[in-house]
Amino acid sequence: MTAAIPLASSRLAARPGVEATPWVLMYHSVSECTDDPYRITVSPDRLDRQLGWLRARGMTGVSVAGLLAAHREGRAAGLVGLTFDDGYADFLHAAVPLLRRYGFTATVFVLPGRLGGQNDWDPLGPRKPLLTRDGIRAVAEAGMEIGSHGLFHTNLVLADDEQLRRETADSRKLIETITGAAPDGFCYPYGLVDARTVEAVRAAGYGYACAIAPGRLAGPHALPRTYIGAQDTAPRLRAKLVRHRWRSAKVAAR
Incomplete structure (x- = not known):
């Protein structure tokens, strides 16, 4: 059983001028969409405004791998x-141009078991196409990090041991066949994580993994993230940043 890994005592421990817990934002689809029951979509215009808000405050958006590397070296201030x-297909056409305009990078968590498919795991809302093999390569060539979201967007907490191995280890191997490099990052579908899934992700060779609110499991293989949606205008972004800094200060004080 995997023990909890407090951020403050892990490789992510804060250094002078660097928050104890890196701020990681969680997006999904970028498109014009009025039917959005799960609130997973931001319009290109809203994303543009959100990225501009970060830039105006001296912040730079980076991939998670880049953020963690900078954090370990004590140079993550402002990142x-x-x-x-x-891995929605709209990331390539709608998000990448905006990210490059601001000089930002990002991490895209893809589903190599659903190449060119759609979001069939969502019973409600519109069908959204997913990145193809060529689309994933194009995203990587644009300077974005490719990570794994498992094979099929499966709730790993409920998966049996063999399914858990396939979703973590096999998805990593498949992505390597597409991009030529084994991904360093994993993202738990639905943000759900327990000690067993953390151990499986670590055993599969991932250097880090993203969750949503992992609680006592928070650490390099269960990084907390901040949800960002269509309603997040400047005041809400400011409030979320303040909340993150308050939580990070609590971690540093442990």
Whole structure:
């Protein structure tokens, strides 16, 4: 059983001028969509405004791998991790141009078991196409980090041991066949994580993993993230940043 890994005592321990817990934002789809029951979509215009808000405050969006590397070296001040879950095809056409305009990078967590498929795991809402093999390569060539979201967007907490191994280890191997490099990052579908899934992700060779609110499991293989949606205008972003800094200060004080 995997023990909890407090951020303050792990490789992510804060250094002078660097928050104890890196700020990582969680996006999904970027498109014009009025039917959005799960609140997973931001419009390109809203994303543009959100990225501009970060830039105006001297912040730079980076991939999670880049953020963690900078954090370990004590040079992460002003950096924020940008993640996009599910590997929607609209990331390539709608998000990448905006990220490059601001000089930002991001991490995209893809589903190699659903290449060119759609979000069939969502019973409600519109069908959204997912990145193809060529689309994933194009995203990587644009300077974005590719991570794994498992094979099929499966709730890993409920998976049996063999399914858990396939979703973590096999998805990593498949992504390597697409991009030529084994991904360093994993993202738990639905943000759900327990000690067994953390251990499986670590055993599969991932250097880090993203969750949502992992609680006592928070650490390099269960990084907390801040949800960002269509309603997040400047005041809400400011409030979320303040909340993150308050929580980070509590971690540093442990």
